[in-house]
Amino acid sequence: xxxxxxxxxxxxxxxxxxxxxxxxxxxxxxxxxxxxxxxxxxxxxxxxxxxxxxxxxxxxxxxxxxxxxxxxxxxxxxxxxxxxxxxxxxxxxxxxxxxxxxxxxxxxxxxxxxxxxxxxxxxxxxxxxxxxxxxxxxxxxxxxxxxxxxxxxxxxxxxxxxxxxxxxxxxxxxxxxxxxxxxxxx
Amino acid sequence: xxxxxxxxxxxxxxxxxxxxxxxxxxxxxxxxxxxxxxxxxxxxxxxxxxxxxxxxxxxxxxxxxxxxxxxxxxxxxxxxxxxxxxxxxxxxxxxxxxxxxxxxxxxxxxxxxxxxxxxxxxxxxxxxxxxxxxxxxxxxxxxxxxxxxxxxxxxxxxxxxxxxxxxxxxxxxxxxxxxxxxxxxxxx
Ligand SMILES: [Zn+2]
Numbered sequence: 001x002x003x004x005x006x007x008x009x010x011x012x013x014x015x016x017x018x019x020x021x022x023x024x025x026x027x028x029x030x031x032x033x034x035x036x037x038x039x040x041x042x043x044x045x046x047x048x049x050x051x052x053x054x055x056x057x058x059x060x061x062x063x064x065x066x067x068x069x070x071x072x073x074x075x076x077x078x079x080x081x082x083x084x085x086x087x088x089x090x091x092x093x094x095x096x097x098x099x100x101x102x103x104x105x106x107x108x109x110x111x112x113x114x115x116x117x118x119x120x121x122x123x124x125x126x127x128x129x130x131x132x133x134x135x136x137x138x139x140x141x142x143x144x145x146x147x148x149x150x151x152x153x154x155x156x157x158x159x160x161x162x163x164x165x166x167x168x169x170x171x172x173x174x175x176x177x178x179x180x181x182x183x184x185x186x
Numbered sequence: 187x188x189x190x191x192x193x194x195x196x197x198x199x200x201x202x203x204x205x206x207x208x209x210x211x212x213x214x215x216x217x218x219x220x221x222x223x224x225x226x227x228x229x230x231x232x233x234x235x236x237x238x239x240x241x242x243x244x245x246x247x248x249x250x251x252x253x254x255x256x257x258x259x260x261x262x263x264x265x266x267x268x269x270x271x272x273x274x275x276x277x278x279x280x281x282x283x284x285x286x287x288x289x290x291x292x293x294x295x296x297x298x299x300x301x302x303x304x305x306x307x308x309x310x311x312x313x314x315x316x317x318x319x320x321x322x323x324x325x326x327x328x329x330x331x332x333x334x335x336x337x338x339x340x341x342x343x344x345x346x347x348x349x350x351x352x353x354x355x356x357x358x359x360x361x362x363x364x365x366x367x368x369x370x371x372x373x374x
Contacts, residue, residue, distance in 0.1 A: 014360045052227065053226035
């Protein structure tokens, strides 16, 4: 290593306390590089004493509070704790199943009653359409429920609970939790 | 120098990424001093440095998901701080010259021996004056290398420059320091 290379290395090492062996060996032998190293060491020593900007504990805490006041929660819609969201999803899915099954059963019953009535009064023409629609609607309800249940069990974000609970308020959620028997649900 | 407990930081970062604001405040508390030290070296103004440091943390919170852990979290934070400060300096270039009279009032006052206090303030003024002789990015390199003892690789990440550029920048800063010292007639 020649003097120029050594001095380049010394510039890069400015501020380091330990010099590599080969540099140290050269510096000990070469008066020019030794003078160069001494000059840098003196400058480094002087500048090391500068502590820079020091913040007091109070300033740090004030800054921490300022930052905290300025950062937004990541997802404002998420209601913690997490189990609450899960529970509401279960509730919503069961709610849909119950309502749909009820509607389906009533629909079937009504169709059957109307059919019996129609047969007995002889008013078959045209009225059959009504019965078919009722059946189709019930079928659609059933399919919707199946889709919602699948969504729910696959844990997709677009699921029954999420859809139904999109507009629910915190108060309503609290009421739901307070008045719901988790054991019954599960 | 401030070496961060990266494991502890990573743990807090993971929590903060999940939306834990208290974990993020713990990060802010740990890193406010060194981040402000950097923004202060680059701007020479205490209030501006504090503002920029706080801006840095707000930006970090908004972009936490973008931190993938390729570099250390500290380097990532320094990078945001450096970018913010460089942008600030660019925007306010006409006002970037630091008034000598201001510098002496910038650093925190530590009571004690008046003679030592005078020397401390004088040195702080000299260092701040030297910083004004460097381009802003070189100020960041000097602070991170000389005062934070970061490796050139870490600094390269922090200032978003190639390692070679960082090394050249540091050597240039040292050359300028020797010139500055000669002008100050520091050498015997
Ligand atoms: Zn030599």
